[in-house]
Amino acid sequence: MKQTIYYVRKKSGVKKLILDIEIGDTVLHKVDATELLEKFTEIIDTVLLLPISIENKEFDRMKILLNTSLESLNIPIRTCNILRIGKVTKLGQLAKLDVSDLIKFRDMNKKSLTEFDELLSSNGLEFSMDVSKYGF
Numbered sequence: 001m002k003q004t005i006y007y008v009r010k011k012s013g014v015k016k017l018i019l020d021i022e023i024g025d026t027v028l029h030k031v032d033a034t035e036l037l038e039k040f041t042e043i044i045d046t047v048l049l050l051p052i053s054i055e056n057k058e059f060d061r062m063k064i065l066l067n068t069s070l071e072s073l074n075i076p077i078r079t080c081n082i083l084r085i086g087k088v089t090k091l092g093q094l095a096k097l098d099v100s101d102l103i104k105f106r107d108m109n110k111k112s113l114t115e116f117d118e119l120l121s122s123n124g125l126e127f128s129m130d131v132s133k134y135g136f
Helices: 034-066 077-085 091-096 099-103 110-122
Strands: 002-010 013-023 026-032
Touching: 034 091, 077 110, 091 110, 099 110
Parallel strands: none
Antiparallel strands: 002 013, 013 026
């Protein structure tokens, strides 16, 4: 038994797909598999584009997260005031800072530093992050 596949392509994709099922020189059955091929092509295109769309969603999610106002987060006012004095108002600005820079802020203490570290960690961030690709 031999299977022969014929297909005709056009610029935007496959126009028609015909499957011939043969035994010897005799064609037993002709199958129009164009619709099947179109569905298969759709699935393959979706799978190939999936990493790109996930990457874009992750980029957008991170950009929104980094632009989050620190005042909108559930952190103590005293801790928030330390950052306000240092002109740090967004989560992305905090993630960009190095711990040694943060220690220089007026009224900074160990407890506040721990609160900032926990805040960043709970959002999947850390100190000294390179956030330049997100506009910081």
